[in-house]
Amino acid sequence: MENLSRRKALTLGVALGIVGAAAPVPAWASAGSTAGTGALTGAGAGAAAGPGPEWIWDEAADPLMARMIDGGHVPAINRAWEKWVNNNDPIPGGLPSDFAAYLAQANHLPSWADQAKLQRAADFNRRRDTYLFMLYGLGSGIMSTVIPREAKSVYWSAGGADMQDRAAKTFTFGYDLSQLGAFKPTGQFVVTANKTRVVHAAVRHLLPQSPHWKAVADESIPISAADILVTFHSLGTYVHQKLLEWRIPYPAADQEAFLHMWQVAIHLLGVPYEHIPKTWAEARAQSQQVLTPILTPSTEGIALAEDLLGLTAQIDLGVTRGFLNEFVRYVLSDQVGDWLGLRRDYAAAALVRTAWPAFILFREGLSPVMPGTFYMFDQFIRAIAMLFLNKGSSGTTTPITIPIGNRAG
Ligand code: HEM
Structure with missing residues (x-):
């Protein structure tokens, strides 16, 4: 039985272009371990002997957002940050002080971000936008519906009731990520990523209160770092493999830059550095372990x-x-x-x-x-x-808003 599902996963992986001849490696690599010598899933021996990413959520944002939601502050935050768009915009006024303090601390690039690589990635995104639109939109977008945890949480969260609006917001992420100056002070991606991180933290507080989600979920808190890595593979790793498979000219420096961009992006979403794949080979091997076998309809x-x-x-x-x-x-x-x-x-x-x-x-x-x-x-x-x-309905601003409830039914 196990062999059969492994075989099915392999066949599917080949079709998706994310299975190669790579030897099996532990699912979650540990700190800087480009060789993939890290922890086994759930073995609790992850990076620096810390927990594996399936036991990591967001220590900084989660308790804060629980307080913001329970204290009724979210509508004011949504209003206050509507015009907060560019990376170098000051933190908006009118926010609860602890929320403003969190944003001030979170809203910058990690020290290891390499502007030259990010610039190269941006240029690559521009040159390859045709294929990227198709692959993110019709490949990754539809793949997300057969990643059961993602599909169930998206469906039962507030945004699930209006997919057009949600898709527009999600496209904002891809759009802002792909802009030429995305990571520069005048770009918008750092802000978009931070808004998204906060939305995810809100969802971690809200979804466990949904009887519908609880009835179908196989985890008690959604959107772990492991779940985010799975989604990264359905986006970055998948697209990377497809570009290679389609034989699009894709020099090594572009490949490296594209990976770097995604590493920074998922770090801004709260995934600790030590759990982020360091090479495409590592990403591909991890994808083979943690994405392909879990794909299934719901x-x-x-x-x-x-x-x-x-x-x-x-x-x-x-x-x-x-x-x-x-x-x-x-x-x-x-x-x-x-x-x-x-x-x-x-x-x-x-x-x-x-x-x-x-x-x-x-x-x-x-x-x-x-x-x-x-x-x-x-x-x-x-x-x-x-x-x-189109960037959703608002055109110029980043329309990401924090939900205050779940989908009703
Ligand atoms: C919200 C992107 C991972 C579930 C969002 C939003 C963006 C986004 C841009 C805000 C737009 C909106 O409100 O709809 C991403 C990216 C990810 C990622 C780039 C990883 C690379 C995940 C994972 C899950 C998830 C792993 C669940 C397993 C959700 C849910 C919402 C959300 C439930 C809230 C929708 C609502 O407003 O009700 N995400 N996400 N996301 N995301 Fe993610």
């Missing part, structure tokens, strides 16, 4: 996927829903497509599988032959990009 995830894919129906993608379903199958495997009940369209499937690689070759200047489907793909990509670039 009632909540199926509903979320339908919501997300339905969202795209509101804009003209220049392609049919059948084509969209098949593109998702192409980037995530038929296994995932079947789990989510994505209706088959075999003509579209054949088109995606032959024309997409030709489209990439042409775009990258690796083939002089422009595929007849070029404009269709081009329009498709533009439409998906619009979802990112």
